[in-house]
Amino acid sequence: MKRIVTHFTLTIVLVGLSFNISAQSASWSEVAPGVWKTVAGNPDKLDLFNTAGILPAVDALSKMGSEKFPFSENDIVTNVTNGKTYLRFPLVKDEQIFGFGLNFKTVQQRGKILQLHVDHYGGTDNGRTHAPVPFYVSDKGYGVFINSSRYLTVYAGTAVRKDSPDAPEPLDRNTDKKWSSQPYSDAVEILVPASGVEIYIFAGPTALDAVRRYNLYSGGGCLPPRWGLGFTQRVPTLYTSKQVEEEAKLFSEKGFPLDFIGLEPGWQSKSYPCTFEWDKSRYPDPPAFVRTMKNMGIRLNLWTNPYVSPVSSMYSKMLPYTGSHTVWGGVVPDLTIPQAQNIILEQIDMDQVSIGISGYKIDECDGYDRWLWPDVAMFPSGNCAEQLRQTYGLLLQKMTTELYHKKNIRTYGLVRASNGGGASFPYVIYNDYYSHEDFITALINSGFSGVLWTPEVRGSKTSEEWLRRIQTVIFSPMAMINAWSSGTKPWSFPDVEKEVKEYALLRMQLIPYIYSEFAKYHFEGTPPFRGMNLEAGFDASAKMVLKNDNLNENPYAEAVLKEIKDQYMTGEYLLVAPVFTGQTSRKVVLPKGKWYDFYTGKFAGEGEVISVTPGLGKIPVYVKDGGIIPMMKPVLQAPASGEKSDLEIRYYGNKPGEYKLYDDDGETFDYEKGIYSWRVIRVAPDKKGKYTGTISKAEKGKPDNVGVVTWKFMSLE
């Protein structure tokens, strides 16, 4: 696939620094089919797209074809005044918008005020989150991206202008019951605290298409190694190599799948701040340990945070490239300086990657004001603390991704911060917030913003909670237990051990499907996990509901949005409807068309709200009419490169169906050279009404890992 490097050769168009209030209308250039850019004022040198080093997937964008610019002239207003840039984008009545990064409590964003600020998530959707991506998508079928490394203040349809033609009539609160504290607003308005910014518009025609264009422009979504989709366990922080080996054996003996193990801070000789070096008392012979684990088929992932301990061997080399402030006494590398990146990369390559470490979990790069460098910190590059904060996660992902890319080895890791342009990095975001319900809303929101999110399982108060969490994490980008502090194992709750194993194995069975969906993320920009609002036929209507009718307690009679934020799509066909602790039944909103129970193939409903009582042992999952789900055997580890897997191809409903199954070596970047195959699976009735399935052959010389194929017509039998 050919790509173009546009962002290192940006021609900065000075729209001009204006000190009056008059609005400037932007001039747009189409930088790829259905993607337009404009430049207001004089943007910062450091922005999100150039930090991420995006390589737009131009061929894929071209395949999507051209669309007309979704706005008319003068619809978008930019204004650079006194060192700040003011932006305005129109909204029409009933338009809904989604995105602005990894929010945890709400899906629809119209009516929100956010300050996009990379941060740990503190329990409120206020813009401070691990990936506050300045991208939103409209149900009218377009997306808007603000390419800024600043803290952006976003009024997503809340502010009302004096000159707005849609401004509502003022009402008299004394006497008019219809008075509202939140009158109708017709615009998204954004304050960029810099004297200029680049803006991108992504065409539809659907909201999903706009997301796809955004992801493709960012380089396409990441394609993890196949083993990355297997099960992973993160072990307690002070484990020794011997304990890790024993734990891996136990998984195997007990028949629980396991593809990679994460080592937490204790693998390092010192942590918080970090040495980036093995602790020789707990890990006396790292190369031998990595080999032993590899022989068991288990890869290793290493936790780190980016703050360098004074006792690290790289400390003195790093010191000149660090910021004015420390984090836990560690220095903060100015990662916008290549030398700072290289000092870390040399250390981790020499010490870890070269002996076979498969990837990293990069912690604390999101920060939390209580311990991160402050906004008053200074960095030797001259980039300010705010810009470093907004881009640190991107920088860490990019540099480590490139290290593995150079070795032609795929990696798949965890990161706690990302931002716009990061879709191609093979990293999954996680955090400490641990609300199961909100974790699912985050999973939905990740799909609007070109990031991946795992609702990781740590501990649980009850076996019910444990199983409910396991049931959802297996329908996520990374099927993980993080036992760094809790020490839990999949079998920690014996009364649900059987069900946990069943779901862990279901995850393994689904790998051909999930892997194909990730390939679509990469090649077509379609997020593998995404909200219902991107699904055709889903009724997203949501209601504003008064918070509380006691004026003493709710003096402005504020209303909040009631919306669907607890069900999502996994890939093309699966609708997942999690059940949370304490629930025995739930409602599921089925989009238009027929839907079938994943487990039984039975008809579940069509374009309606159903109520289900699945029992503790089941998470409700539904398949779209005509859905085809290729599944492999419940193996304990993902197939290695070239290893053939037998397939059970399940077919649901009775509408003729088609599915594109992806295959490659699963481990290298050879797919970038075209060494991959798409096979078309089709199920349709013959003239006599008998359904049969076909699967196309792999292209000659292309990867072919499909063994024996069996067919299962779930709804016909």
Add this chain to the structure above:
Amino acid sequence: MKRIVTHFTLTIVLVGLSFNISAQSASWSEVAPGVWKTVAGNPDKLDLFNTAGILPAVDALSKMGSEKFPFSENDIVTNVTNGKTYLRFPLVKDEQIFGFGLNFKTVQQRGKILQLHVDHYGGTDNGRTHAPVPFYVSDKGYGVFINSSRYLTVYAGTAVRKDSPDAPEPLDRNTDKKWSSQPYSDAVEILVPASGVEIYIFAGPTALDAVRRYNLYSGGGCLPPRWGLGFTQRVPTLYTSKQVEEEAKLFSEKGFPLDFIGLEPGWQSKSYPCTFEWDKSRYPDPPAFVRTMKNMGIRLNLWTNPYVSPVSSMYSKMLPYTGSHTVWGGVVPDLTIPQAQNIILEQIDMDQVSIGISGYKIDECDGYDRWLWPDVAMFPSGNCAEQLRQTYGLLLQKMTTELYHKKNIRTYGLVRASNGGGASFPYVIYNDYYSHEDFITALINSGFSGVLWTPEVRGSKTSEEWLRRIQTVIFSPMAMINAWSSGTKPWSFPDVEKEVKEYALLRMQLIPYIYSEFAKYHFEGTPPFRGMNLEAGFDASAKMVLKNDNLNENPYAEAVLKEIKDQYMTGEYLLVAPVFTGQTSRKVVLPKGKWYDFYTGKFAGEGEVISVTPGLGKIPVYVKDGGIIPMMKPVLQAPASGEKSDLEIRYYGNKPGEYKLYDDDGETFDYEKGIYSWRVIRVAPDKKGKYTGTISKAEKGKPDNVGVVTWKFMSLE
């Protein structure tokens, strides 16, 4: 009293715009005894002190005498880089700092990160509050004020610099139990998002002295009219003049004190946005109504917010001076433009003030992002939205204060936003948050920041809560029931009606004391309501306590400060220890020296923590040894100008005591011309050990409102 007008003739010293990281050391000039100023970079034209139009009380400051600059050279670092100003002030070990405005949950501020931002209070002490005053005071005896109209980001002893000599040794979290997520920090660091700022330092020697200097430099604290210290009731929003009259009669008949009544939005013909005009259906004859009420001895206070309705008679005049965005469809006057102020002042003068309205309650000038003008709004003055937000409350207070001042009539009102420099404005802050406990912490914090706060009473779930709230509001700057929505009356809970009346009358009895304490606020800068941390002999030691020892729930092992934030001083002698709903007993921390029960005069303890079980009918109040409390009779209205009041002077303990009793006409600004008197009350034992009290005579030709004096030796009998 002579004052100097410094702030309209500021010489702006350009320290120079620097684009490197090197720190600039500031050069300080002493602008008043014990008050120093420096200028970093090129400050904004609009700042807090010039917005408030402060007139420093130079004579009073001179009386306090000179002190040495509390820091040594180079201790304070300022740095202007890329349009932002970075400030650093030192902290020493165990130093505690207080202030940063009206916080609700914490008193000590070291360890906090705040973005000072005028806003409604949202339940978290994050800097967003009604009066986020950029002033802090140290227990080492100095204060620091940042004279900026911007959103300041404050790291109050949280960030750690690489080059700090006090930087703690990094610890290894893997193995060291002493590892902390919050290492020791030796500085307050502040980010000013502007290319310069003025900074002031206020000397001690005590923290209270630093507060006094700050208040005096701001012009001295406000002196309310005497009637403002009486009881006030705010009536339901749609009350008519007839209903208001009836309510006033009911107070009188039932023997409840009442000095002024507040009319809520319904007095206006339309509200939210406002017309600033009487509703003629509810108030057919405003002048007659005001006269009738005045004849009953009742003044009237009018609610408004500053957003102008299109149907207001001043709308078209105001339109050219309004911002780009509306609030509830009302236009937003750019109050930094004199014409905009004058249009409002003319309207309210003509329509309301000239007929005898005593003051205003200015609502919604703090804002709440959901409905206020956004930060992208533009204003015709060229001042930006952020600056208007930070100063709007100050501007509204200043313009209305001046209107009354010109008429030589004192006013006393309510406002929902203030900021630095506002101490002289006769306005009390209130809000909708309504946590009784946190209201008391706010009362404590108001004393550090030159603002007044009332823990107003609205509704209550139980009679217990009702009485507990009444018991504290009477020990506050404004003894108020706000029944705008609840319709409550003092007697709404019949089972505690007797106790409510007793406390309402106690408030009246205390007026000579509270009025004198306000005079000390004005003439000496001493806040009438203030935290224990400003009291000599108070042990402010507080402990950091682990939030939660489960690492899954508290992954950074964060600690929080346990401190005393539920007791406070009312004036020189009274220690008030509120009891909250659900409590039957509480601990009271008595500072060094002896303390006596206010009600009985009995010895309560000395320099110790006592536990008390006061019963529902009592709020624990203690008097310092030698305390003198001048009290008047339990009248229903504050004495009018020239009206004599008999005094019962209570004396507590057995240490010789002295008290300065203030007197003036209670209604005009003639005190500014020296027309006031201080009388000295002394109690001491004679040679035989018999205690007697004396009160000095009023100076000739000066106000003398003291009638018959009786003495009550509370602890001797």
